[in-house]
Amino acid sequence: MSLKLLITNKNYSSWSVRAMLVLDHFGIPYELVLGRVKSVEVTNEIATEWITDWSGAGRVPVLRDGDLTVWESIAIIEYLADKFPARPIWPADPRARSLARAASAEMHAGFSNLRGEMPMNARRRYKxxxxxxxxxxxxxxxxxxxxxCLARSGGPFLFGAFCAADAMFAPVISRFRTYGVAMTPVSAAYADAVWELPAVKGWLTDAAAEQTIIAKYEL
Ligand SMILES: N[C@@H](CCC(=O)N[C@@H](CS)C(=O)NCC(=O)O)C(=O)O
Structure with a gap:
């Protein structure tokens, strides 16, 4: 299999999940490889690879396609969209596509307070x-x-059919559920639609079964 995706785990690693959901939802074959970070204390570590051997950035996800290495979740998703043009990873309509990219860029670059205060922990629920x-x-x-986005597209996903922008926000839905964030009826219906997807169900099942514990993310 020529594509390999390096992640640390599916429970805490929100950026990894974004790239993984695009691969899984769009049925792109790949090998999942588990990586470890030198500076993070992990219990029950099962990783086999040092992330720094894959990418100088030292972060996951990292995609390898033969001798090409791509890092940064959003760049990985763009590479997949280029490599598999028949898969509707972005909306076909250029106007919708530009908005999907804007929403994804806003997620990638922003919401640092939310990300810092509410680390993804897919299997946990706090009251x-x-x-x-x-x-x-x-x-x-x-x-x-x-x-x-939903008003413009009519749903059930941000741009009609599930696309990369939904993958970018799926870990936010997980955070909302973990930390009991109140959602508007429109957001709640959107979150439910995402949670029904086979790729998302597979992610959550795997995350729940993982033994890896990162103490700093267990608040
Ligand atoms: N901007 C990067 C962020 C990647 C990132 O921060 N990944 C986390 C895991 S979700 C990581 O590798 N953390 C290890 C560390 O910071 O040492 C992306 O979009 O891929």
């Missing part, structure tokens, strides 16, 4: 989790953005 006003603003912006 009465409190968060800062800055994180509340991130949550409001995300739900506003989803509402705009």
């Amino acid at each position: 009465d989790f409190s968060y800062s006003a800055e994180t509340a603003a991130d949550i409001a912006r995300i739900q506003h953005l989803w509402g705009d």
Whole structure:
């Protein structure tokens, strides 16, 4: 198999999950490889590879296609869209595609308060989790953005059919569920639609079964 995706785990590694969902949802064959980070203390580590042997950036995900190495989740997704043009990884309509890319770029570059205060932990559920006003603003912006996209497309996914933008936000849905974030009815229906996808169900089943524990993400 020529494509290999290096990740650390499926429970905590939100950027890994984004690339993995694109591969899984669009039926692209690949080999999953588990990597480890020198600086992170992990219990029950089962990784076989040092991430720094794959990428100087030292972060996951990393995609290898033969002698080509691509890092950064969004660049990996763009590479997959280029390599598999018959798969609708981005919307076909150029206007919708530009908005899907804008939403994905906003996710990739932003929402640092949400990401910092609510690390992804797909299998955990917290009650009465409190968060800062800055994180509340991130949550409001995300739900506003989803509402705009869904109103424009008619749903059930942000741009009609599931695309890369939905993969970029799937870990946010996981965070909302983990930390009990209240969602608008429109956001909740969108989250439910994403959670019904076979690729998402597979991710969550695997995450729940993982033995790896990263203490700093167990709040
Ligand atoms: N901007 C990068 C972020 C990648 C990233 O931060 N990955 C985390 C795991 S989700 C990581 O490798 N953390 C290890 C570390 O920071 O040492 C991307 O989009 O791929």
